Amino acid sequence: MLPTGKEMVTNSPVLQYVNVLLATLGALFGFTLGPRLANTVSGAGKSLENTSATDKIAVGAGITLSIAITFFVYTLIVALKLPTPLFIGVFxxxxxxVFYLCIIAMTSMKTELVTILSRGGPSPNADIKPENDATDNCKILDTxxxxxxxxxxxxxxxxxxxTLYIPGFVLEELQHIADSSDSLKRARGRRGLDILNAMQKELPLVVRSWDKVLDKSAEREEVDSRLVKLAKALNGSIVTNDFNLNKVAVLQGVQVLNVNELANALKPVVLPGEVMRVLVVKDGKEPTQGVAYLDDGTMIVVEDGRKFMNETLFVVVTSVLQTVAGKMIFARVRTExxxxxxxRSGSRNLGSNPPTQDGGAANYGGAGSGNYSRRGTGKKVR
Incomplete structure (x- = not known):
């Protein structure tokens, strides 16, 4: 029996060569494009991990809606009985x-979408805002x-x-410092944890992790960078005493409350000619200088004060030097x-007040400190 036309085509040597050629080309394309395709899929997976929960919900809703609409469009095209090539192209x-429009529509209204799905529950910013607290006017503390x-x-x-907020990564850094092998660092870390425990009992302090606010890539960044990003996401302020963090945050438009700046603003104003009582505690750089300190840590350089080492005496302020690092006061020993x-000028005789012998820092205003007078006023300032 003679072979039919279909069998002749199937057993044709030309067709066999074509099949071998197509298989070879497929293998070449597979070896060439396979790694790139794998990298693309891997990159897409990482991007998906870094995508926020609200975006994932919006994209999922968009895909679901596009499938439903596409099925409806398919039934309409089938009803039109178009030719097969035209049918495939139009479909x-x-x-x-439809897929593109649905994705765009759902991502643009992701906030409303998540609110609807939660049936009036917390908004999608619930992973940003702590429970029962708004992040407006929040203060984020650094380590x-x-x-x-x-x-x-x-x-x-x-x-x-x-409300005061302690991000989870700040608490982790504090715990890491408390577990350090360095005794000094370990003491500092434990002090920080003790302060947090005391603050949490007395103040509206919230300890919370905002992992969903920051991208996964932020976990590899420094704590300062994550603090700035978190403050921008929460529209809050950073409370710090770190000079560099202060500058970086301000450059990025984040409000900073610097404790050191507050302390400097609250320091009493010292003018040349004023008299104060100080305790000389160490030598100065010059051969005759002595050094004393105020209660707030301000250094006082006393001319001819070395011979009064570990003694409390009255000095007269000669000049005040204000630097970026702080304030430095220069004084001389008060004479007869x-x-x-x-x-003669009517000021009160400070010599009638015996100096304290507490051996601590210099007495300057404040409770329990030594006396401090302003020249010519005759008033004792506490």
Whole structure:
């Protein structure tokens, strides 16, 4: 029996060569494009991991809606009984168009979408805003200001409004410091944890992790960079005493509350000619200089003060130097001529007040400190 036309085509040597050629080309394309395709898929997977939950929900809703609309379009095209080539072309074109429009529509209204799906529950920013607290006017504490400890007293005084937030990565850094093999770092870390525990009992302090706010890539960044990004996402302020973090945050438009700047602003103003009582605690750079300190840590360089080492004496301010690092006061030992001048000018005799022997920092205003007078006023300032 003679072979039919179909069998002749199937067993044709030309067709066999074509099949071999197509298989070879397919293998070449597979070896060439396979790794690139794998990298593309891997990159898409990483991008999907970094995508926020609201975006994932919006894209999923868009895909679902596009499938439903595409099925409806398919039934309409079938009803038109178009030729097969035209049918395939029109269907593919409309399917891509519907898919694109649905994705765009859902991502543009992701906020409303998540709110509807949650049935009036918390908005999609619930992963950003802490429960029962709004992030408006929130204050985000960094590691340095927690270890410093002064922020607790500032908050107790009521100078800082709003809720205090401790990001999870800041708490992790604090725990890492507390577990350090270095005894100094370990002490600082434990001090910070103790301060946090005390603040949490007395103040509206929230410890929360905002992993969903920041991208996965942010986990590899420094804590300062993550703090700035978090403050921008929450529209909050950073509370710190770190000079570099302060500058970086301000450059990126984030409000910063610097504890050091607050402390400098609250330091009493010292003018040349004023008299104060200080305790000389160490030698100065020059051979005759002595060094004393105020309660706030301000250095006082006393001319001819070395011979009064570990003694409390009265000095007269000669000049004040303000630098980026802080304030430095230069003074000289008060003489009998200064006392006579003060008596003639009507100022109170400071010599009637015996100096304290507490051996601590210099007494300057404040409770329990030594006396401090302004020249010519005759008033004692506490």
């Amino acid at each position: 593919i074109l409309l399917a891509f168009l 340095n200001v927690i270890i410093d400890g002064r922020i607790a007293d500032v908050c107790r005084s009521g100078f800082i409004e709003g 001529e200064d006392e006579r001048e003060e008596t």
